[in-house]
Amino acid sequence: MDQKPARVRIVDAAYELMLGIGLARTTTKEIARAADCSEAALYKYFASKDEIFVTVLAERMPRLGPLLGDLEAGEGDLEENLTEVARQAALFYGQTFPVLASLYAEPRLKRRHDEAMREMGTGPHKPIQGLDAYLRAEQRAGRVRPEADTCAAASLLLGACAQRAFAYEAGGVQQPLDDFAASLARTLLGGLS
The missing domain is CATH 1.10.10.60 (Homeodomain-like)
Incomplete structure (x- = not known):
C-alpha cells in the first residue's frame, strides 16, 4: 500500500x-x-x-476565499451570488469555529496567532474585504444602491454566518443551511438594492 x-x-x-x-x-x-x-x-x-x-484552511475547509475572488460584478443573479457566499461562509465558519475557539481561552496564544496571520497577509478580515470589494463593484455596475454601505453589508452577511456556527456549536436550533443562506441573502439584498 x-x-x-x-x-x-x-x-x-x-x-x-x-x-x-x-x-x-x-x-x-x-x-x-x-x-x-x-x-x-x-x-x-x-x-x-x-x-x-x-x-x-485553504486546502481542507470550504472554499470561501476563492469564491469571493471569482465573483464578477454584473455576472449572474446578485441574490444567487450572495446566497452562495452565505452558504460557503456558513460551512467555512461552521468548520473553523471549533478549531479557533480554543485560542480565545489563551489570550497570549491568540495574540501570537493574530501576529502570525498579519505577517502572512491573512486573517478573518480578508473575507469581509473580499465581499466588500465585490459589493462595491456591483454598486458601480448599478446593481447595489449608490448610498449602500457595502462594508457594513459584507460584515452583516459574514457575521451572521459566523454567529450561526457559534449558535450551532452551542446547540441552538438551526434553519437548514440552504434556507438560511437564501433567507440571509434575500434580506441583505432588500437593504442593498
Missing part, C-alpha cells in the same frame, strides 16, 4: 487534530506523530504551526 506524501499526511493530521482538540492544544509534535514523520520533517514543509493552520 502506498503511503501518502509527507506534506499531505501533515495537513491531514493537523486538520484532524485541530478539529478534535482545537488549534491552541494542537502542537507540532502531535501533528508530526499523527502524520508519522519527524518534527524536523514537518518544518521542511511549513515554517510554523500557524502556516500549517493557514494551509488547513
Whole structure:
C-alpha cells in the first residue's frame, strides 16, 4: 500500500487534530506523530504551526476565499451570488469555529496567532474585504444602491454566518443551511438594492 506524501499526511493530521482538540492544544509534535514523520520533517514543509493552520484552511475547509475572488460584478443573479457566499461562509465558519475557539481561552496564544496571520497577509478580515470589494463593484455596475454601505453589508452577511456556527456549536436550533443562506441573502439584498 502506498503511503501518502509527507506534506499531505501533515495537513491531514493537523486538520484532524485541530478539529478534535482545537488549534491552541494542537502542537507540532502531535501533528508530526499523527502524520508519522519527524518534527524536523514537518518544518521542511511549513515554517510554523500557524502556516500549517493557514494551509488547513485553504486546502481542507470550504472554499470561501476563492469564491469571493471569482465573483464578477454584473455576472449572474446578485441574490444567487450572495446566497452562495452565505452558504460557503456558513460551512467555512461552521468548520473553523471549533478549531479557533480554543485560542480565545489563551489570550497570549491568540495574540501570537493574530501576529502570525498579519505577517502572512491573512486573517478573518480578508473575507469581509473580499465581499466588500465585490459589493462595491456591483454598486458601480448599478446593481447595489449608490448610498449602500457595502462594508457594513459584507460584515452583516459574514457575521451572521459566523454567529450561526457559534449558535450551532452551542446547540441552538438551526434553519437548514440552504434556507438560511437564501433567507440571509434575500434580506441583505432588500437593504442593498
